[in-house]
Amino acid sequence: MVAVYRHDIHKARMRGHEHAEDSFWGIRVNEQVPLGADRDAALLSRPRGEPEQMLDAHESWFRVSLLTGKVASTVEPVADVGGSLTELISIEDPEALHAAWLDSVVTSLFSESPYYPYTSLKYHTVLAAALLDNYRSGVEFDELFLAVTPPGADPVVVPHRTVLVTSGFALHVTGEPGDRPAARLGGAPSRSFADVWARLPAVPFDVDGERRWRVLDAQLRRIRSWSAALQFIEEYVAALDPVAAGAGGDGRDA
Template sequence: MAENAASGDSQIDHGGQDVMVAAYRHDAHKMNGQPHDYAPETFAGVPVNQTVPHGVDGDASALSRPNGKPEQTMENHETLYRLSLIEGESRYDPEEFTRDGVESALRDLLTENDLEAMHRAWLESDVVSAFNESVYYPYTSLKYHTLLVAALFDNYRADHEFADLLLVVDSTGEIVPHRTVYTGEDFALRIDESAGARPSSRLGSRPWRSWASTWNRLTAHPLDTAHDKYDMVLDANLRRIGAWSTALQYIEDFENWTSDSLKKST
């Protein structure tokens, strides 16, 4: 957590709402392909593209991207649309991602007044999962970067240090407001300082691309790697991915791909 980061950031106007709203709106410009320095301050009448207190954007970025000046990692791919680790192709679909369709989806995501509903909308959004968090790192996911920002901010404002935090495995459908970063058919994942009796693993002393090591150290795993071939593949690949937003997006993509594969086989 950045020292004293909240002192100036807390003065930013968020339209009279809980500062948490900034976490979900801070990267709205990336879904329009606009550089941060020239991004508009409002969208559909609400403040967007504002700084999130406590330096959480930087910490969440460090979970998925290297520090320092970014470099192009994929030739001939300089778009805001994410590349799929499963297919190796862009998630852009000209029929699905029309300008009006994307703008309508963004309006629903960013103008929601109920913060818990906003959190759930981000968890369930298919549209926002199509975008990367940086054109330099096209396999990263803006959706999961945003959810990580929200989870870190909710913990930091509760006076939890990064070194106190855990990756916690919850039952499917169990959503902790702002701290759940993934929910699927078989399990949910959250960032929290307490796990209770749930399987968990510490994030470490500082934010870095530590997904694989954190996943490997879980006290118990939510996947049936002894009997289910799909779970075996998913687990093996999750043990190789370092970037957090990439890994969380991969779980979502893999679940969708598995579901489609099973439907085709029946």
């Protein structure tokens, strides 16, 4: 589980697989992820086949924000990318490493591929980890669910299975949804986030009482790439703060 969180560090160094190095500051990186988890996570966010340039003027590994249209590194720059990456991947405890990735800023600056600039290296990695942890437990892809925090409940982080956490809710990819609202991912990995989100029996926020939540819900019913959708949620909550608005405002300024 430690290796999966380190498997795509070359992308944060703006290098493709063919130019990836085996170590970064003495830390083993870029190892192959077993059980097809990396491949399946990629299929959740990117199309099969040869990549095509999505933005003619953008040929960088820096991610483009789906929320603002701006390059992420210009909005939330990290002064020492190399140092931040080293600090992140030097964590040896798998659960602590998972928690650090959920909180990571530096990895959210990069896309999965310069061909698909709206995707997110951060969320590709946590999705690959969630798939690997489930596969290691004997769960097949068609047995997986997207499970969300029940409305009104506090978010709980499940090691390796939680793929996003905010101040108000969390999302999990798991074969054991328990009593949380959940929807099956489907028969095979695909860019299906919008479809899965639309099948949830309940969303983890109050779409009836807060306009900003309704806007978020509507957008998530359109975004198909999983890593792009998860990154969009993170940015939306941080930028527009619907949690705070729900506590003290009516959201009419949104």
